[in-house]
Amino acid sequence: MVSRDKSGHDRLDWTATENGMSKPRKVHIKSFGCQMNVYDSHRMADTLAPEGFAETASPEDADLVILNTCHIREKAVEKVYSEIGRIREMKEAAARDGRSMTIAVAGCVAQAEGKEIIRRASAVDLVVGSQNYHRLPEMIARAQRGDKVVDTEFPIEDKFEALAEPRREAIAKRGISAFVTVQEGCDKFCTFCVVPYTRGTEVSRPVEKIVAEVERLADAGVREVTLIGQNVNAYHGLDVDGTSASLGKLLRRLSRVPGILRLRYTTSHPRDMNEDLFAAHAGLPALMPYVHLPVQSGSDGILQAMNRRHTRRDYLQVIERLRAARNDLAFTSDFIVGFPGETEVDFCETLSLIEDVGFAGAYSFMYSARPGTPAADMDDQVPQDEKAERLQRLQAVITRHQRSFNAGFAGRGMDVLLEKPGRLPGQLVGRSPYLQAVQVMAPANLIGSVRRVTVAEVGTNSLFAALADENHARAFAVT
Numbered sequence: 017m018v019s020r021d022k023s024g025h026d027r028l029d030w031t032a033t034e035n036g037m038s039k040p041r042k043v044h045i046k047s048f049g050c051q052m053n054v055y056d057s058h059r060m061a062d063t064l065a066p067e068g069f070a071e072t073a074s075p076e077d078a079d080l081v082i083l084n085t086c087h088i089r090e091k092a093v094e095k096v097y098s099e100i101g102r103i104r105e106m107k108e109a110a111a112r113d114g115r116s117m118t119i120a121v122a123g124c125v126a127q128a129e130g131k132e133i134i135r136r137a138s139a140v141d142l143v144v145g146s147q148n149y150h151r152l153p154e155m156i157a158r159a160q161r162g163d164k165v166v167d168t169e170f171p172i173e174d175k176f177e178a179l180a181e182p183r184r185e186a187i188a189k190r191g192i193s194a195f196v197t198v199q200e201g202c203d204k205f206c207t208f209c210v211v212p213y214t215r216g217t218e219v220s221r222p223v224e225k226i227v228a229e230v231e232r233l234a235d236a237g238v239r240e241v242t243l244i245g246q247n248v249n250a251y252h253g254l255d256v257d258g259t260s261a262s263l264g265k266l267l268r269r270l271s272r273v274p275g276i277l278r279l280r281y282t283t284s285h286p287r288d289m290n291e292d293l294f295a296a297h298a299g300l301p302a303l304m305p306y307v308h309l310p311v312q313s314g315s316d317g318i319l320q321a322m323n324r325r326h327t328r329r330d331y332l333q334v335i336e337r338l339r340a341a342r343n344d345l346a347f348t349s350d351f352i353v354g355f356p357g358e359t360e361v362d363f364c365e366t367l368s369l370i371e372d373v374g375f376a377g378a379y380s381f382m383y384s385a386r387p388g389t390p391a392a393d394m395d396d397q398v399p400q401d402e403k404a405e406r407l408q409r410l411q412a413v414i415t416r417h418q419r420s421f422n423a424g425f426a427g428r429g430m431d432v433l434l435e436k437p438g439r440l441p442g443q444l445v446g447r448s449p450y451l452q453a454v455q456v457m458a459p460a461n462l463i464g465s466v467r468r469v470t471v472a473e474v475g476t477n478s479l480f481a482a483l484a485d486e487n488h489a490r491a492f493a494v495t
């Protein structure tokens with residue numbers, strides 16, 4: 017049901033029940049791809065809440081299902097279409113029960129494929145590009161009138177300012193660690209990558225808007241904030257004094273927000289690492305010593321063909337500078353194997369870079385040709401079996417490094433942000449500065465605080481530790 021509000025905009029009516037009362041409708045949002053999508057999904061939920069939509073974890077009984085999609089590799093897109101197939105069956109089952117279900121596709125597949133999605137999957141009612149989420153209420157109203165609705169324009173207005181602010185109860189439910197998008201889009205045009213096409217040009221949010229959002233999060237119990245962006249260290253948002261602020265300056269400002277104990281940022285680009293950010297790592301204890309710095313390849317020839325605009329040496333120098341700023345820094349990275357033209361020699365240079373840096377972990381991918389990107393049309397595409405073989409070899413090296421990184425913590429002390437109850441009674445799970453899950457026997461009132469622990473044992477997926485603070489450990493033993 018749709019009506020118009022005073023301003024003439026379409027508004028959604030709540031479902032009328034038999035006794036004439038309104039009951040909220042249900043929306044199920046599923047995110048694929050990166051953290052930017054997770055953040056956007058939360059903001060969509062925040063925007064739909066005042067329209068009468070309550071979130072549900074089960075798509076079967078939802079009135080509206082939103083798939084927030086990823087276009088980065090072919091597999092990611094295939095996953096989306098198979099998910100649409102699954103939801104279509106639920107929509108048909110709902111129709112048999114006399115209920116209607118609206119299916120919306122959001123995110124990067126929506127942006128890249130637009131109305132093609134509806135042509136390929138007619139069960140989809142609505143396609144909304146990554147910059148148009150503030151228009152969702154109006155689009156849903158139109159879809160519920162029976163129109164097929166597609167909006168993938170890059171609008172002039174700022175979606176972040178037009179989206180509803182996160183609600184206190186929703187923040188609390190999402191946990192004590194939160195993501196905040198500070199920068200979106202990318203102007204780098206690496207030759208393999210769809211992001212500049214699906215997210216558009218680089219835009220930074222103003223400092224004061226981010227500070228206000230982080231203050232609101234802290235007020236609702238958030239203790240750790242990860243600033244996110246496709247190229248987060250290219251951040252150059254407007255500051256209150258009219259100048260443009262770097263990521264280092266933004267981090268310095270946010271470290272003063274009461275209640276915020278830890279700050280992180282991701283994903284950064286080696287070219288945008290600057291003095292201000294080195295200084296932030298040297299001078300801000302709240303900034304965690306764990307940096308995700310994608311390199312993609314260790315071969316200069318391949319880096320050039322990828323248009324990464326940095327060499328292997330540049331990358332190693334950035335790592336050196338960061339380590340000089342703070343000697344307990346650890347790094348993770350992203351790698352692509354089998355980029356067009358990659359030879360065994362190029363690949364071995366990637367392996368040797370991994371040995372040189374000693375990463376604490378990494379994501380690695382077989383190159384996937386993406387329509388419309390320059391690399392898709394390059395000669396010398398690497399055969400699938402060669403890509404698979406290189407991926408396996410690379411992952412074996414990374415796993416070895418990851419294991420030795422984790423093993424190095426046995427018997428050592430570390431600070432852990434306690435996040436939630438663990439699986440065993442009396443146990444809490446927290447995160448180390450390096451995002452390792454840490455299991456600790458500790459009272460529940462310590463959730464949300466940073467505690468010193470001693471690592472007793474290093475497991476495959478987590479560290480097991482004991483509270484180092486005698487008083488807490490003893491108090492807990494007798495309760």
Ligand code: SAH
Binds near residue numbers: 089246285310383
């Ligand atoms: N902005 C970040 C990366 C964003 S995409 C950066 O500059 O590094 C996340 C990761 O997906 C990339 O780091 C890359 O390793 C991988 N990726 C992107 N496009 C890909 C493609 N066409 N095939 C395989 N992996 C890809």
Ligand code: SF4
Binds near residue numbers: 202206210285
């Ligand atoms: Fe893609 Fe390159 Fe931009 Fe990263 S920097 S999002 S890999 S184009």
Ligand code: F3S
Binds near residue numbers: 053
């Ligand atoms: Fe995927 Fe879009 Fe993120 S393509 S990785 S969801 S920016």
